[in-house]
Amino acid sequence: MxxxxxxxxxxxxxxxxxxxxxxxxxxxxxxxxxxxxxxxxxxxxxxxxxxxxxxxxxxxxxxxxxxxxxxxxxxxxxxxxxxxxxxxxxxxxxxxxxxxxxxxxxxxxxxxxxxxxxxxxxxxxxxxxxxxxxxxxxxxxxxxxxxxxxxxxxxxxxxxxxxxxxxxxxxxxxxxxxxxxxxxxxxxxxxxxxxxxxxxxxxxxxxxxxxxxxxxxLTQIYRQRDPEFTRMLNQIREGRLSPDTIEKFRKLHRPLADNGAEATELFPLRQEADRANSKRLQNINGVAYSYCAKDGGIIKNPDTRKMLLSDCIASEFLTLKEGAQVMLIQNVDNTLVNGSQGRIIGFANIHSFLHNRWDYDDSHASIAPPGAFEKTMDECLPLYPVVRFAMQDGSTRVHFCQPVEWAVKRWVPDPWAVGGWVDEKLATRIQVPLLLAWALSIHKAQGQTLHRVKVDLDRVFETGQTYVALSRTRSMEGLQVLNFHPSKVTAHPKVKAFYESMSKRSGK
Missing domain, CATH: 3.40.50.300 (P-loop containing nucleotide triphosphate hydrolases)
Structure with missing residues (x-):
């Protein structure tokens, strides 16, 4: 079986x-x-x-x-x-x-x-x-x-x-x-x-x-290191705002300091985020690089395979340009993780990436072209985005974003395998692990830690949306809030009652 x-x-x-x-x-x-x-x-x-x-x-x-x-x-x-x-x-x-x-x-x-x-x-x-x-x-x-x-x-x-x-x-x-x-x-x-x-x-x-x-x-906060910001977010979460908290959130209307990566704007609806990303991409004058995911696996029926891959975070079609703001959708190591944001600084193949310098914005453009033999070899290799990611400590890191694989798997008995089981790939997707990140829906941002966030509270309409949007960053320095008003901060009464009953049972 x-x-x-x-x-x-x-x-x-x-x-x-x-x-x-x-x-x-x-x-x-x-x-x-x-x-x-x-x-x-x-x-x-x-x-x-x-x-x-x-x-x-x-x-x-x-x-x-x-x-x-x-x-x-x-x-x-x-x-x-x-x-x-x-x-x-x-x-x-x-x-x-x-x-x-x-x-x-x-x-x-x-x-x-x-x-x-x-x-x-x-x-x-x-x-x-x-x-x-x-x-x-x-x-x-x-x-x-x-x-x-x-x-x-x-x-x-x-x-x-x-x-x-x-x-x-x-x-x-x-x-x-x-x-x-x-x-x-x-x-x-x-x-x-x-x-x-x-x-x-x-x-x-x-x-x-x-x-x-x-x-x-759980009560101990790890994402926000600022106790004052933690206190403010807890008030937002429970829908109980003090005059001091209201005033401090209103002061966050100011623009964020430029650190090489724009703030990700959060929208209540996915369609709004998609439109914002498409508009920003169209405004960039430059060559567009399109990547079509390569789907595979042992399931050959296209409808079944599409159903299996419907939850895959990687896009079936992805169009990018130099200068586009993007978000990584895979973990590379302890510092470059799913949710890391950056900007595309060029496109390269593995050979040109390794033989050029990318530590300055335009340095790769001024490097002398490779020799005739190397150029011929380069022409046979596909081009993928080179992204400068903004790190949490203020530094930057350049990464060559080659396609990776996601797979829907199942265990299959195999008497010759160690342990008697092997993985069988039902459906796979190979794609560049990036998403455009000038904008995200609040729904997609839930669970993410973003370094810089911009949100217009005039657009929110659902309980919990304001809290999810404002709590994506680690500090007030990375948060820009437009049109803050206490009426936009709501917690559902059923939820408040449920947590109050939890507190009474636990003695907290």
Whole structure:
């Protein structure tokens, strides 16, 4: 029986995600030891409850409290705990981008329910008739869901019913351990259908109280080092602003100092961000370089392959020009990571990149051309963007952005392989790992740490949007806020009540 493993993994070994089985063997348990290092008291409590005690846990906290870092440590440790049985741990998130950031897949795809809008009885039959979907539900022991705030109560109850039915166990989620992470003060679930227009939060579900054994709020902030900025953001998060905080946010209307990278402008709607990026690109006079992703894999049906790759963060088509502001969408190392921003300073092949100097803006243009033999060799090599990235410490770093691979994989039994299993690539995408980054949607920015952000609050319309947008930076120095008004700072009353009840139960 084949076991599905629908998880995006970049081809580079530096990517932080669910570790490959061979990487775990080489360390022989080192992940578990190292993952406990550097945890504060709150994070250690969550880690112990999940990894050592096997409890179903929801952990939350303001932006910058290290939820994603903690979740990655938990994922790696659970992978070690279930060594050789990677199908025991389901790594998922509510959105494709959030899933990519933790090396997982979307919750909908893991569950095998499509959009999840069909009647529950039909979804159960669909799972039971598909041997791969059924095997996934039967094998999983721990289900991880990041950005749980965007999963509504209806879907959460459906998943509970499906799990109990297909596993034949009457316990919540059929006895599966749940690890849920997210912040309900951030973006709410997408509203669907003809209802009263109010979000149906996951914690309102019939299943929540019986399925979650422990709820823990993280409080120690890592993203923002400025205590004053942290205090201001906490007020934004909870929708309770002091006159002093209002005045300080209004002063952030000023333009940001130029450090070589423009601030990323955040928009409530993706279409607005796409239009802004396209307009800025058109305004650049220069040669346009277009990159069409090369899709492959053992799945040959184009519709099926397209469906499998629908959550891939890499664009199918990408057009870039020298001078364009871009964002990296893969981790290269500890300093050049997914979300790093920079500007394209030229295009090169691997040979011309290595033989020219790129430490000054125009230095590569003044370098003498290569000899006749070298030039002929260069003409056979494709050109890719060279990007100067702005680092958090104020320095810059030049990187040659060659295409990399993302893949949807599954485990396949192989008696000749070490451990008896090999990865089989169902669908792959090879593309330059960049996105235009003059503008992003607030939805796409959720979970990202951006060095410089510009946001016009006249455009926000949803609870949580202002908080998500303003909390993307580490400091006020990297934040420009236009049209700040207290009326744009809103927290949903249901969310406020939920967190107040959490605080009372925890004694905080």
């Amino acid at each position: 084949k076991r599905t493993k629908p998880v995006f993994q970049t081809a580079l070994p530096q990517y932080v995600g669910l570790p490959r089985e061979t990487e775990i063997r080489e360390g022989r348990g080192q992940y578990l030891c190292s993952d406990e290092e550097g945890l504060n008291e709150e994070q250690q409590l969550v880690f112990d409850l999940v990894v050592k005690q096997g409890k179903s846990v929801f952990f939350t906290g303001p932006a910058g409290t290290g939820k994603s870092v903690l979740l990655r440590k938990i994922i790696r440790s659970l992978a070690t705990k279930h060594l050789g049985e990677s199908n025991r741990v389901g790594v998922t998130a509510s959105t494709g981008l959030a899933a990519y950031n933790i090396g997982g897949t979307t919750l909908h795809r893991f569950a095998g329910i499509g959009l999840g809008q069909a009647p529950t009885t039909k979804l159960i039959r669909d799972v039971q008739k598909d041997k791969f979907k059924l095997r996934r539900w039967l094998d999983v022991r721990v289900l991880i869901v990041d950005e749980i705030s965007m999963i509504d109560s209806i879907l959460f109850d459906k998943l509970n019913t499906i799990a109990r039915a297909v596993r034949g166990i009457a316990l919540p989620f059929g006895g599966i351990q749940l690890v849920l992470s997210g912040d309900f003060f951030q973006l709410p679930p997408v509203r669907k259908g003809a209802d009263d227009g109010s979000p149906k939060f996951c914690f309102e579900s019939k299943t929540w109280s019986s399925a979650i054994q422990q709820a823990i709020g």
